[in-house]
Amino acid sequence: MQECELLLKRLREIVDRPIRIMVACGIQNRVIMQNRLREQLPKELTLVAGPGCSACVVPAGYIDVFVRIAVRPDVITASCKDVLNVPGSQDSLASVAAHGAHIIEIATPLDCLKLAKANPGKIVVYPAVGFEASAPSVAEAILEAAEQGIDNFCVIPSIRLLPPTIDQILRDSCLRIRGLLCSDHLTSISDTRAYTRLAKKYSIACCVTGFELSDILRGLLNMVMQIRRGEASYDNQTAEYFSSEESERIRQMVSGVFFITDTLWRGLGIVAGSGFVIRDELALYDATKRFHIRFSEEDPLRGCACDKIISGRALPPDCPSFGMACTPEDPVGPCMITNEGICWSYFHFSNVVETETE
Numbered sequence: 001m002q003e004c005e006l007l008l009k010r011l012r013e014i015v016d017r018p019i020r021i022m023v024a025c026g027i028q029n030r031v032i033m034q035n036r037l038r039e040q041l042p043k044e045l046t047l048v049a050g051p052g053c054s055a056c057v058v059p060a061g062y063i064d065v066f067v068r069i070a071v072r073p074d075v076i077t078a079s080c081k082d083v084l085n086v087p088g089s090q091d092s093l094a095s096v097a098a099h100g101a102h103i104i105e106i107a108t109p110l111d112c113l114k115l116a117k118a119n120p121g122k123i124v125v126y127p128a129v130g131f132e133a134s135a136p137s138v139a140e141a142i143l144e145a146a147e148q149g150i151d152n153f154c155v156i157p158s159i160r161l162l163p164p165t166i167d168q169i170l171r172d173s174c175l176r177i178r179g180l181l182c183s184d185h186l187t188s189i190s191d192t193r194a195y196t197r198l199a200k201k202y203s204i205a206c207c208v209t210g211f212e213l214s215d216i217l218r219g220l221l222n223m224v225m226q227i228r229r230g231e232a233s234y235d236n237q238t239a240e241y242f243s244s245e246e247s248e249r250i251r252q253m254v255s256g257v258f259f260i261t262d263t264l265w266r267g268l269g270i271v272a273g274s275g276f277v278i279r280d281e282l283a284l285y286d287a288t289k290r291f292h293i294r295f296s297e298e299d300p301l302r303g304c305a306c307d308k309i310i311s312g313r314a315l316p317p318d319c320p321s322f323g324m325a326c327t328p329e330d331p332v333g334p335c336m337i338t339n340e341g342i343c344w345s346y347f348h349f350s351n352v353v354e355t356e357t358e
């Protein structure tokens with residue numbers, strides 16, 4: 001903790017101008033709220049949230065597809081916990097499970113293969129929600145199923161690539177974002193220079209750090225120093241997980257299963273080159289092809305300001321529903337559902353009256 005105090009002291013000494021930093025990662029946003037960091041930072045340093053909660057950015061039309069498939073009598077849906085309560089236009093996976101849909105919570109996509117083998121009369125469907133870092137485990141499950149000849153397993157592809165969406169957000173110069181803080185689980189496996197290009201393109205400082213409060217403070221200090229020096233660069237303060245050979249093997253495995261396409265994000269519209277689609281030669285494992293279902297391109301946001309909040313235009317207290325019509329027990333939008341959602345973090349760890357629009 002002493003290190004955090006020293007880092008905070010240094011930040012208070014050197015922040016001498018208004019600086020707005022986008023914290024893209026939902027976990028880092030939670031740590032910031034848990035530690036009431038905003039209240040301790042110099043008042044010229046403003047932190048806004050970004051689109052880094054994967055369950056929060058799944059459009060209602062995608063959840064509707066998850067639900068349509070889940071209610072089929074021949075299907076077992078195997079899902080990670082975060083997705084279950086995300087609302088579609090009418091239902092969520094959790095609400096149809098309460099009415100008899102066969103939905104099982106799992107930890108990893110490979111768990112689906114055990115389920116498929118144990119239930120030969122059913123099709124096990126995995127709604128693959130996540131950012132690019134989750135693509136290798138989904139690709140591995142698909143390739144393993146193909147290798148073992150398991151044909152009663154398929155995936156609803158809903159994996160998203162973050163850098164193109166941050167690029168789209170940063171085009172709005174009115175946001176005055178000067179720095180971008182990311183975590184290593186948001187960094188891109190298929191395009192390792194994506195954040196370097198964003199830093200150069202928008203003349204912003206960019207830093208990748210871990211999840212501890214001290215990591216976040218070091219990242220903020222790193223970016224403030226860059227901004228003071230008039231630099232705009234990318235700095236990764238985390239250790240590399242994989243050797244370059246292993247990274248290359250993973251990239252090839254992912255690109256053998258998926259290709260990149262335009263995709264819809266909740267509240268943010270269609271973003272070019274930000275989605276993953278399963279290749280035609282593996283169509284058996286693509287639930288949308290197997291069940292002949294297309295995703296809707298409509299994205300109605302009823303009474304929810306998540307679009308503004310995940311693009312740095314507002315903070316949760318700016319939303320009229322925050323803590324009133326929308327609570328974790330009765331959420332209106334996805335940012336209030338999972339513990340990576342910024343509204344959830346604000347609700348649990350703050351009694352703030354701070355707003356972006358005041």
Ligand code: SF4
Binds near residue numbers: 303305316327332335
């Ligand atoms: S408080 Fe609820 S309704 Fe408002 S933006 Fe957050 S999730 Fe959406």
